Amino acid sequence: MNLNPLLVGTAAPPIPAVRAWSARYRGREPLIDLSQAVPGYPPPPELLAHIAAAGGSLDAAAYGAITGDATLRSRYAEEVSELYGGSVSLDEIAITAGCNQAFVVTAMTLATAGDTVILPLPWYFNHKMILDTLGVEAVALPCRAEAGFIPSVEAAATLIGPRTRAIVLVSPNNPTGAIYPPATIAAFAELCADRGIALVIDETYRDFNAADRRPHDLIAETDWQETLVQLYSFSKAYCIPGHRVGAILAGQRFIAELTKVLDCVQICPPRAPQTALTWAIGALSGWRGENRRTIAARAQSFRSVVSSIAGWSVASIGAYFAYVRHPFPGRPAAAVAEWLAAERGVVSLPASYFGPRQEDFLRLAYANVDVAAINALPERLAVGASG
């Protein structure tokens, strides 16, 4: 049978490849897995109990509303209204089966084959993969290490053409960890509003911003409904990636069209975790704050430990991820990551998975591990004879 050539042409999922390298590790010390972004602590037992109780109900076994249960939408609308200092209504929220799905349905709502979407480079690989598959050209907006991997709005302006439909920002960023200043986000929003295109912001890691401040002022200060599409994930902040819940915040015209796509791809998001999250948003805000502080402490340890290892340097670190320059210039990032996983038992992602010209870097999800594991890195990363 013939398969969709656009899908065949896009990259394969990176995580399984990296796991295969680490399966070859024979060292005595335990594996340190800094590859996938999964918090290294469990969800609180009360959250699991709420999910279990809801999962055992007849209601959760039935289809629910296409854009998610009104109770969760309204609770989440309250939370974002408070966080961003604006007034968001439940009609401006759609709940999805995870934030990856939120991006897929957003892309389908905004663009058609032949259109273009601007992605800062390095990009989140799943964004690129789905744009490829939809026949939407991902136009790279290269970010510079010297600029802290913050994209330039002036450079973005030069990339907008007649078929550009959106600029996509990820802040805090995957893979670099960079947290974009509110002024940068405001400048991107202004550019997008002027040019009549969407600003899509994936804020999956916003709960891990050590500064614990409003991520941007778009909702408080602008008529955002015709420009902004904001994506969120409940996977990381609540440690429930397997339950698949994400959210989209956008104007009602966007949500109305999006609902058609959601009806086709999900019919409704998973019911039991929606019920549990309606409770958890308020009940676990203190717990989320503690995690933010724990992960901020890990970032500090990571920066000082890795900066002290000869040859290695931290090019960028913010919430959750560090983008690290490896000590083998000229060697492909995948070869370095393979050596590190198979020989040294430290699992990372080669930055080449996040776009072209990233061979000098590895992405390390330091948030996955505790300070003891971070303190073990100098021995594991030391460049000796086997390097």
Ligand SMILES: Cc1ncc(COP(=O)(O)O)c(C=O)c1O
């Ligand atoms: C930027 C970004 N968006 C979305 C996701 C996926 O989140 P979810 O589990 O909600 O689909 C991830 C997960 O790694 C991510 O890094």
